[in-house]
Amino acid sequence: MDRDIKISIRNLYKIFGPIPDVALAYVRRGMGKAELLEKHNHVLGLQDINVDMREGEITVIMGLSGSGKSTLIRHLNRLIEPTAGEIEVDGKNVLNFDEDGLRKLRREQMSMVFQKFALLPHKTVLENAGMALLVRGHTVRDFEDEAKKWLARVGLEGNENQYPHQLSGGMQQRVGIARALASNSPVMLMDEAFSALDPLIRSDMQDLLLELQEELKKTVVFITHDLDEALKLADHLVILKDGHIVQQGEPQEILMHPNDPYITDFISDINRARVLRVRSVMAKTTEPPADCAGDISDRDNLESVIARSEGDTDLVYRVVKKGNQVGILEMKELVKALVPVDASEGDNRSRY
Amino acid sequence: MATYDFVFSSLGLEDWCSDGQSDAPMSMAALLQKTKGTDAEAESLWDLPFPSMDALNESCAAFPKSRELTKGLEEGFLSIKDSLSVVLDPLTQPLSWFLDGTLYGMLNTPWWIVIPALLAVVFVVTKSWKLVGFVAGSLVLLAFIDYYQYAMETLSIIFVCAFLCVLLGVPIGIAMSRSDMMQRLTIPVLDMLQTLPPFVYLIPLIFLFSVTESKLYGIAIILYAIVPVIRLTNLGIRLVDKDVIEAADAFGMTSQQKLFKVQIPLALPNIMAGVNQTIMMSLAMVVIASLVSAPGLGVLVLQGIRNLELGVGLVAGLGIVILAVILDRVTKASLARINASQKQ
Numbered sequence: 001m002d003r004d005i006k007i008s009i010r011n012l013y014k015i016f017g018p019i020p021d022v023a024l025a026y027v028r029r030g031m032g033k034a035e036l037l038e039k040h041n042h043v044l045g046l047q048d049i050n051v052d053m054r055e056g057e058i059t060v061i062m063g064l065s066g067s068g069k070s071t072l073i074r075h076l077n078r079l080i081e082p083t084a085g086e087i088e089v090d091g092k093n094v095l096n097f098d099e100d101g102l103r104k105l106r107r108e109q110m111s112m113v114f115q116k117f118a119l120l121p122h123k124t125v126l127e128n129a130g131m132a133l134l135v136r137g138h139t140v141r142d143f144e145d146e147a148k149k150w151l152a153r154v155g156l157e158g159n160e161n162q163y164p165h166q167l168s169g170g171m172q173q174r175v176g177i178a179r180a181l182a183s184n185s186p187v188m189l190m191d192e193a194f195s196a197l198d199p200l201i202r203s204d205m206q207d208l209l210l211e212l213q214e215e216l217k218k219t220v221v222f223i224t225h226d227l228d229e230a231l232k233l234a235d236h237l238v239i240l241k242d243g244h245i246v247q248q249g250e251p252q253e254i255l256m257h258p259n260d261p262y263i264t265d266f267i268s269d270i271n272r273a274r275v276l277r278v279r280s281v282m283a284k285t286t287e288p289p290a291d292c293a294g295d296i297s298d299r300d301n302l303e304s305v306i307a308r309s310e311g312d313t314d315l316v317y318r319v320v321k322k323g324n325q326v327g328i329l330e331m332k333e334l335v336k337a338l339v340p341v342d343a344s345e346g347d348n349r350s351r352y
Numbered sequence: 353m354a355t356y357d358f359v360f361s362s363l364g365l366e367d368w369c370s371d372g373q374s375d376a377p378m379s380m381a382a383l384l385q386k387t388k389g390t391d392a393e394a395e396s397l398w399d400l401p402f403p404s405m406d407a408l409n410e411s412c413a414a415f416p417k418s419r420e421l422t423k424g425l426e427e428g429f430l431s432i433k434d435s436l437s438v439v440l441d442p443l444t445q446p447l448s449w450f451l452d453g454t455l456y457g458m459l460n461t462p463w464w465i466v467i468p469a470l471l472a473v474v475f476v477v478t479k480s481w482k483l484v485g486f487v488a489g490s491l492v493l494l495a496f497i498d499y500y501q502y503a504m505e506t507l508s509i510i511f512v513c514a515f516l517c518v519l520l521g522v523p524i525g526i527a528m529s530r531s532d533m534m535q536r537l538t539i540p541v542l543d544m545l546q547t548l549p550p551f552v553y554l555i556p557l558i559f560l561f562s563v564t565e566s567k568l569y570g571i572a573i574i575l576y577a578i579v580p581v582i583r584l585t586n587l588g589i590r591l592v593d594k595d596v597i598e599a600a601d602a603f604g605m606t607s608q609q610k611l612f613k614v615q616i617p618l619a620l621p622n623i624m625a626g627v628n629q630t631i632m633m634s635l636a637m638v639v640i641a642s643l644v645s646a647p648g649l650g651v652l653v654l655q656g657i658r659n660l661e662l663g664v665g666l667v668a669g670l671g672i673v674i675l676a677v678i679l680d681r682v683t684k685a686s687l688a689r690i691n692a693s694q695k696q
């Protein structure tokens with residue numbers, strides 16, 4: 001984790017209502033979302049948000065509906081203006097940009113994928129994919145090759161001349177992704193991009209995203225209300241509740257050390273064997289185990305290890321990373337890790 | 353003595369009233385009453401007149417009658433008319449030229465060019481041979497019964513007026529959709545234009561412009577028919593999917609790119625529905641406007657009424673129905689084509 005910070009959000013507040021500045025003073029003095037709404041009729045959208053998003057990572061923002069996820073992601077390209085705080089992209093404060101600067105940022109730095117696809121219904125798939133280039137003043141002839149390339153990359157070869165309504169939801173979102181990729185911007189914002197899709201297609205799309213990410217190394221900000229999706233995609237996970245961050249960090253870390261009952265609730269239903277990785281439960285040591293049952297990778301999930309051990313809890317495995325031992329895993333420890341942990345006000349509440 | 357004498361006496365206004373009495377001519381009703389010698393005192397409460405201008409005038413001659421109000425309005429209008437004409441005349445003159453030119457062109461081009469040209473237009477906008485056949489049949493029928501010229505006059509006027517309605521109405525609708533203030537100011541005007549009976553428009557126009565000029569009926573038709581295209585342009589743009597607008601913003605479109613590449617294309621089905629209504633309302637008004645010398649089938653209807661020529665009136669009416677059906681079908685078919693191409 002030593003990549004550069006691409007986007008940095010500092011002390012961000014957003015309050016919806018006629019006089020947000022006054023409401024902000026109340027919030028800073030500790031008034032909560034419900035009270036603010038009831039007494040002053042302002043909606044507390046975001047409260048003291050601090051997140052660093054690293055270059056080439058997928059930062060997932062997760063929370064229930066109404067927790068402020070969409071509001072947060074729309075601050076990054078200033079589709080929503082903050083009430084207070086700073087947003088820096090590559091060290092430059094986005095809030096100081098004038099109209100031209102902002103337009104440049106949206107055209108060249110950030111692309112966006114939407115929950116409801118938001119394709120242009122009167123344009124072909126090809127024209128939609130090339131929208132970012134069209135906006136920059138290129139003609140269809142100019143961007144045809146580029147758009148075709150990205151459409152092919154997301155699996156839509158041969159659909160170029162169809163219209164969005166002729167495609168299924170999953171295919172439409174592939175166009176949405178191709179549109180974002182074709183803009184060639186280093187940052188990709190995805191607001192519940194897969195939430196409208198069927199589970200199977202959704203899983204395909206997640207795989208597609210990971211595959212693309214492997215190759216393109218974009219800075220992705222991904223929003224979801226689905227924990228499984230978050231755990232599958234996240235390098236860095238931010239959990240929002242009522243407009244404030246409850247916990248953020250490495251997903252495995254959050255699973256092993258939740259710091260809030262809210263998160264404990266959240267993670268109590270998931271299949272821990274499938275999402276926990278060996279590296280999160282192993283004992284770190286380079287001492288070879290006495291009675292080694294074999295080698296496993298630090299990135300294997302516990303489910304695969306259980307399958308391999310055939311349920312024998314006496315075994316001990318050697319954990320290797322790139323050929324070198326990084327730890328050992330006793331099956332007993334593994335089984336213990338399958339029991340959900342209670343919230344602890346542990347040391348990992350630290351901000352990133 | 354009249355009923356409301358007491359009002360003026362109690363206010364101490366008798367002097368002012370009698371000032372007016374001396375030279376005020378006696379109204380017809382008062383004369384009649386005098387000659388009959390009816391007794392005003394015998395009125396019961398049942399006959400109590402409303403204290404209107406005329407009733408008060410009976411008690412006090414200096415009080416204005418209702419006709420004086422309308423006369424005042426008339427004079428006021430006439431006194432500003434000249435200065436208004438100085439501004440409006442040159443401004444609207446192109447409309448006369450446009451109308452006269454189109455009428456001249458339509459009527460002086462031989463029928464064997466005009467009819468195929470019209471059919472070609474129908475085909476281009478609807479891509480439907482069936483509709484082309486229907487229009488061809490209708491036009492041939494109208495021509496056969498010697499109503500070709502009238503029908504073409506009516507059509508020319510509709511084309512010009514509907515074209516101008518779109519030319520003016522779409523930008524107004526766009527402006528309305530972009531500013532709530534503009535919308536608040538414009539809607540009452542549109543409501544008024546739409547609720548005023550068409551005959552009422554004609555009155556101030558007759559005073560402002562001469563009846564011999566074609567712009568008189570042109571303006572009447574445009575004022576009446578422009579409302580739907582404005583309303584539906586505004587509505588259509590406001591109804592464009594918020595998500596798509598957001599995507600346009602997120603990809604850094606300028607507001608001009610957004611307008612021409614997203615908002616107008618997506619509002620097109622609504623705008624076209626407005627154009628359809630505008631054309632239909634132009635047709636309705638061009639018939640009424642024959643009262644102020646608009647040529648076309650309306651003239652025949654008028655002739656039918658004036659001279660009690662039942663047949664002429666009925667056949668002209670039938671011609672209007674045929675034109676209405678043609679215009680409606682053709683615009684609806686092109687609307688359906690647009691709709692089909694942008695299904696969500």
Ligand SMILES: Nc1ncnc2c1ncn2[C@@H]1O[C@H](COP(=O)(O)OP(=O)(O)O)[C@@H](O)[C@H]1O
Pocket residue numbers: 016017043044045063064065066067068069070071072
């Ligand atoms: N334009 C707005 N005006 C007032 N309240 C808003 C507005 N946009 C969002 N909100 C409120 O802010 C909160 C967060 O909304 P949102 O960011 O859309 O949540 P999420 O995307 O997590 O479902 C909600 O309570 C919502 O009602």
Ligand SMILES: [Mg+2]
Pocket residue numbers: 069070071192
């Ligand atoms: Mg949302």
